[in-house]
Amino acid sequence: MSEYPLEKHHLAANTIRGLAMDAVQKAESGHPGLPMGMADVAVVLWTNFLKHNPQDPKWPNRDRFVLSAGHGSMLLYSLLHLSGYDLPLAELQSFRQWGSKTPGHPESHLTPGVETTTGPLGQGLANAVGMALAERWLAERFNRSGFPVVDHYTYAIASDGDLMEGVAQEASSLAGHLALAKLIVLYDDNHITIDGSTELAFTEDVLARYGAYGWHGQRVDGHDPVAVKAAIEAARAEGKRPSIIACRTQIGYGSPNKQGTAKAHGEPLGVEEVRLTKENLGWPTEPAFYVPDGVREFMSRDGKAQAEWQTLWGHYQEEYAELAITLEKMMRRQDLPDDWEAVLPQFEAGKSLATRASSGTVLSAIAARVPSLLGGSGDLTGSNKTDLKGEKDIRPDDFSGRYIRFGVREHGMAGILNGMALHGGIRPYGGTFLVFSDYMRPSIRLAALMGAAVIYVFTHDSIGLGEDGPTHQPVEHLMALRAIPNLTVIRPAEAGETAVAWRAALENADGPTALVLTRQNLPTIDRQTGGAADGVRQGAYVLRDVDEPQVILIGTGSEVQLALDAQKLLADKGVRARVVSLPSWELFAGQTAEYRHEVLPPHIKARVSIEAGTTFGWERYIGDEGLAIGLDHFGASAPYETIYRELGITAEAMAEAGLSLLRR
């Protein structure tokens, strides 16, 4: 212990403090307090434990480091810069400026070495759980005696705010249950939140709570590097449980007038206080962004760890060629089949099947061919049909299974799915009822922002769920999800479309996809005539056409059937109506104008849409002269056929709307 290089340590920690102060001051906004308070802990971690290669930020077997308290972004940027990532000092000097790689909160798609996008509190911790879960699962599948090819830790820095958030609590409880021993959380126990002392609102016994979850807990002086090192060693040695280390720190460490107070939290210290702080730390007041000689050397990592692993990997490729090829394909997202037509199940026309049921069939069929597919449900397995045929549950003592019981923890699930996707090697999916997508929105949004390819299986997608009533019946959720940039929402009309929807979801590498599925049965559409289900991949297609249509009937999901029925009703009255199935607004928006006009010819203004949800937004497709059939209020508890009828979401109403448009 006496050999700890304290001098170098303090130089590095103070460098980080200086960079953080100066960057925030220059930007005139930001959070200096956390980087200054956690600099010691971070330097201990990054110089003694963190296994990474700044020259190859995507090395698969690197340790994952998550700054859950993303507002302390200058800590992460300083660490990345000093240890040799492609993040020059000039980037730190453009902190929070247009076009820089140092945004206010860390963004994983923007900055090399940033593992996940954080800022919204609690999310990073849930991501870290997902990464640790991914590591554990891949290790179990691919490691062989003497070949720990998947073997890394996941470290997270979490703040009081992180630990207050429900998403972190849910994910932490599951991490304890699953005994994710290679997850180590460094808790910045600084007793301060934006509003002031944690005495204002947060007086629980955090370590006792984590103990109740089944975690290993320690308390340490966060400004004592030797003690921090020992604590991390103990956490790693624990071996059976995830670990949390409460690091007692002073926010804004070193600032004579603001240290230990909320004033150091979320605003620049001020020019004068920066000067006083530097003096107090024995730091040159000039130049700003000062990095003393030796600090980069002390912090930097060469490629040695990766090179050693590469040797191991080479031997593994020889010994276990097939496994190595599979793992490599998974890590590179190259494990999708070429013969989709053979993989996707065929469904018999006319047979009645809920899309959640056909989804279950499709999912199991795909999973047999796509080894990276791993997911579960928020305690609604039987309802979501998310289980994989012939695959076991993952259990604390046995990760050879392929199904995750997330518990009634939708938000935690969504945050964990993000972490699994970010880890690599896994195509994660998770199921719940569509109405509970609301519980998951903050994580869904981050998946969309990061471009994380998570798949959501949202069943029970409308009043069609019937008796459970308004608390469980989505009304606004389809539109609210469609409003999220870079989220692809697909609501298939029946079994055939459901199969294609799964394919589209798996082929979407750039962001999350939500599959929106029914509880109630729907007839499988006969594809002998009319549009092929493959049209789902274009987002919308002409399902049943007529010569010179007078009216266009547009439906999504279960209501496509009503549009088909309405077409017949109109035909009986001599009206020619085209039926368009529009399962995905986002995919359709991505088509050429030519295709879009082919499906929805601009000159046909008589358009009726039908969807068992809010009509808000449908103006986009029906235009000024169209009519939207839907639901602009909450649902009701009754058998679903009754609800549809009583609320007027019927083929008759649609046909009548079509007629009324022609009468105008």
Added chain:
Amino acid sequence: MSEYPLEKHHLAANTIRGLAMDAVQKAESGHPGLPMGMADVAVVLWTNFLKHNPQDPKWPNRDRFVLSAGHGSMLLYSLLHLSGYDLPLAELQSFRQWGSKTPGHPESHLTPGVETTTGPLGQGLANAVGMALAERWLAERFNRSGFPVVDHYTYAIASDGDLMEGVAQEASSLAGHLALAKLIVLYDDNHITIDGSTELAFTEDVLARYGAYGWHGQRVDGHDPVAVKAAIEAARAEGKRPSIIACRTQIGYGSPNKQGTAKAHGEPLGVEEVRLTKENLGWPTEPAFYVPDGVREFMSRDGKAQAEWQTLWGHYQEEYAELAITLEKMMRRQDLPDDWEAVLPQFEAGKSLATRASSGTVLSAIAARVPSLLGGSGDLTGSNKTDLKGEKDIRPDDFSGRYIRFGVREHGMAGILNGMALHGGIRPYGGTFLVFSDYMRPSIRLAALMGAAVIYVFTHDSIGLGEDGPTHQPVEHLMALRAIPNLTVIRPAEAGETAVAWRAALENADGPTALVLTRQNLPTIDRQTGGAADGVRQGAYVLRDVDEPQVILIGTGSEVQLALDAQKLLADKGVRARVVSLPSWELFAGQTAEYRHEVLPPHIKARVSIEAGTTFGWERYIGDEGLAIGLDHFGASAPYETIYRELGITAEAMAEAGLSLLRR
């Protein structure tokens, strides 16, 4: 103890089991397991402790009973029916049917005696915390020595699912912090969730976790009425901390083949198993919905408790007339001023002020005149400007304050606000950043469904927040909130509109209102000419008109200023443009067609909207020929003026759009 009327107890508990089994069987859907498992606990509570008056379900000083595990609705309906509420047996026989008062999950606006709408797990527990907080706060303000006019308990039944949800964890942590001693949670510790055993995903030590939050905890056999009674007595006697009693029960108690298994959770037992269960319980197999003599008598409550309180209240009215009048006004929601013009602050035209700042000024001014106003922020007090001038924080040992530090617990806050609103006597508000409205959506939706008059103060409402970047910049949130039925969203353009927005929010008694406010400064509009700010109450109004407008420029919030600038740019080019401020789509939709056409004359098709958020949905107001200026992707981290400019949300872009429409 030996005097416990065990025979009557078992008769009542088995009656509930029979009603639950029969109702679920008849409906062919529902959850029999919880009512059968918790019947004993509920009967103990309702016959020994619960202070209520079935003849007056809204008696202000009743104990509150929350069935957080709303899927067990037949437990609540049975209790209400048997104890004498206006819920005849015929209603139980129409469980989950169209038009009945017994929907799949309990709905407070529908069924007398249902205190809150539950089903989405975790919410009810957070509501219960809000009710207990409301009681404690009103008690502190209004009780006087010998006059405990506000003095009741809040009881909640919670399931494993409730306790897994983050919203419940957040709210429970705050309840522990605030030492809400009159909150007693009865935890249905049945070891079963829908997916199966809690061993699958939920193995934490729940009581230890609640201990860490600062709660009192007990463990009891949930089928031993004497023990349950003793535990509730001990919880009431505790006096300093909220209590949780883990009641070990058998889900589906009495069912020979399904008791203690997930099979009893969420589906009918089956005709044969219902018969076997009744036989096993020594219950007549016929008739269904059997209520033996004496059970209603045993369960029923007369008005005695209320009558005693009424006497106390009468004396209180004499002794403390002013207090009594105030409390009565608060409970009846009659405490709004008549002289709004005098109450609302005036703002100097031309001065630059963020709407969050004018909101803060308005809020403090209103609070001085509206005693029921009580709220706080999710640890963003200084940013949200939600504190009340001259008022203290509420603290565990001192509830004389008027400001709640919710901590970084947005979802818990929202669930608690619902509980406060439902309790009565309080107009609750809560603040956070608009982007974090996502964390609160499940509770916001329930407020809308219940018609709970909660006010949300959402600041930092767009890319206008600048440097914090995309994680903190709302894009889709305005539209996603507008999509929720019965939620009123108001995004004022400047100080004058902000004042009126607060008035509109307080006058909305039928549902929640979201105030959407800027971080950045905005010039206060000169009202000497043009439309008055009072137009906010109509949702939209003509702010600056011209003779025979050729173009309509529509803006909301901070972008109204850009529309005003665009009007000038267009005038310079000889184009006559009307500027419409559209702060609330919901309020505008509630106006007559005549008024709406006055503001947006149908014949003027050249319309441009501007809003720093998704353009999705704007088709409703701009029509087929209009143009929407907005943001259909995530934002960026930089000073806000730069972001607006770089992303093209400018007066110049709006003017150019207007010109292009006229050129068509």
